[in-house]
Amino acid sequence: MSSRRDFLQRLTGSAITLPFIGAYSAAAAKNTVIQSAPDAPVLKVAIMGLGSYGTRVAEAMQACKRAKLTGVISGTPSKIKAWQGRYNIAEKNCYNYENFDSIKDNPDIDVVYVITPNGLHHDQVIRVANAGKHVISEKPMTLNAKLGEEMVAACKKANVKLLVGYRMHFEPKTLEIIRQRKEGDFGKILFFQGLSGFIIGDPTQWRLNKQLSGGGAMMDIGIYSINGSRYMIGEEPVWVTAQETKTNPDKFKEGIDETIQFQLGFPGGAVASCLSTYSLNNLDRFFLDGTDGFAELFPSTGYGPIEGRTSKGELTQPHVTHQTVQMDEMAAILLDGKQPIVPVDGEEAVKDLKIIDAIYLAAKTGKKIDL
Numbered sequence: 575m576s577s578r579r580d581f582l583q584r585l586t587g588s589a590i591t592l593p594f595i596g597a598y599s600a601a602a603a604k605n606t607v608i609q610s611a612p613d614a615p616v617l618k619v620a621i622m623g624l625g626s627y628g629t630r631v632a633e634a635m636q637a638c639k640r641a642k643l644t645g646v647i648s649g650t651p652s653k654i655k656a657w658q659g660r661y662n663i664a665e666k667n668c669y670n671y672e673n674f675d676s677i678k679d680n681p682d683i684d685v686v687y688v689i690t691p692n693g694l695h696h697d698q699v700i701r702v703a704n705a706g707k708h709v710i711s712e713k714p715m716t717l718n719a720k721l722g723e724e725m726v727a728a729c730k731k732a733n734v735k736l737l738v739g740y741r742m743h744f745e746p747k748t749l750e751i752i753r754q755r756k757e758g759d760f761g762k763i764l765f766f767q768g769l770s771g772f773i774i775g776d777p778t779q780w781r782l783n784k785q786l787s788g789g790g791a792m793m794d795i796g797i798y799s800i801n802g803s804r805y806m807i808g809e810e811p812v813w814v815t816a817q818e819t820k821t822n823p824d825k826f827k828e829g830i831d832e833t834i835q836f837q838l839g840f841p842g843g844a845v846a847s848c849l850s851t852y853s854l855n856n857l858d859r860f861f862l863d864g865t866d867g868f869a870e871l872f873p874s875t876g877y878g879p880i881e882g883r884t885s886k887g888e889l890t891q892p893h894v895t896h897q898t899v900q901m902d903e904m905a906a907i908l909l910d911g912k913q914p915i916v917p918v919d920g921e922e923a924v925k926d927l928k929i930i931d932a933i934y935l936a937a938k939t940g941k942k943i944d945l
């Protein structure tokens with residue numbers, strides 16, 4: 575990673591300011607409060623891929639104090655036009671997939687947020703890095719750990735920062751459980767259960783196309799249980815076992831996992847038992863158990879409100895719009911060098927991708943895979 579000074583130098587003269595919009599809605603969420611001065615610099619963001627999640631991020635950013643949507647990159651001219659009208663985006667800040675390398679000459683853009691299908695992130699992130707801009711990639715960062723490492727290396731070489739859209743890393747109830755676990759409130763952690771799934775619709779969508787998705791439910795939703803097991807337990811797993819089941823091979827073709835059950839072993843003795851599926855709803859629950867107490871989030875990773883309790887009682891941290899908090903916090907990371915409580919950088923994403931690689935191998939071979 576580049577030093578804080580490098581980032582500040584990179585941004586000197588290019589950061590803009592927005593008026594202070596009053597008390598931050600997450601003010602009560604102590605862990606995520608942005609302590610910004612009224613004239614704190616604002617991160618200028620271009621979104622690449624104006625699809626369903628890109629639209630959600632753009633809407634959420636309207637409430638940001640430290641991030642502003644200033645540019646778009648899209649393959650669909652009609653969307654560009656609509657976004658220009660809705661968000662007041664200058665013509666010179668609009669790009670397509672052929673010409674976006676010239677973003678390097680645009681001082682109105684500090685960072686590009688890549689929100690395209692998974693299989694495109696690798697090349698697009700590297701192109702943005704080579705254009706000298708910071709990058710945020712959506713999850714999964716790419717299709718496997720090797721490609722992920724290439725992205726991390728390219729961003730390092732270009733001296734830009736690579737972040738990943740792990741919005742739960744800024745969610746107040748999640749952070750409160752992490753705080754309590756660090757305080758030792760749950761005693762020795764020995765068990766985590768992660769349930770992640772939904773019934774996927776349209777069989778023609780890119781999520782069911784191996785080249786664009788890299789896999790099935792595991793890449794899309796199972797990754798929440800993988801990432802969640804790591805931040806809830808607070809350790810890195812050392813082994814993986816996995817079992818795959820498929821009830822609809824017409825819809826879930828070769829290489830597209832419908833359901834995978836997997837187990838992760840942690841050095842402190844904890845075991846995680848998780849389910850990832852595209853064939854069941856109501857699966858969005860984390861449960862952490864230790865010798866002195868437990869924590870539960872249900873729902874645990876949806877857009878919210880997240881609900882939860884621990885052995886000490888209900889969690890009462892307020893609901894926040896995840897993407898608003900994420901983008902304000904990412905602005906603080908990129909502009910001020912702030913360290914998030916749970917990392918959101920490319921290395922963090924590579925850890926998840928290594929586990930995904932191992933889960934697929936374990937499911938295929940039936941063997942326990944050491945990490």
Ligand code: NDP
Pocket residue numbers: 622623624625626627628647648649650653689690691692694712713714739740741780786794
């Ligand atoms: P969508 O299909 O809704 O949007 C993807 C957009 O990418 C398209 O609208 C299109 O935008 C662009 N695109 C470029 N090339 C292609 C292509 N070959 N096929 C399809 N689209 C293309 O997907 P989502 O917005 O749901 O997902 C995008 C990314 O965001 C994924 O990586 C996904 O995992 C992640 N995501 C993360 C979530 C989170 O909570 N963190 C939630 C949902 C998704 P254009 O027309 O402008 O070029």
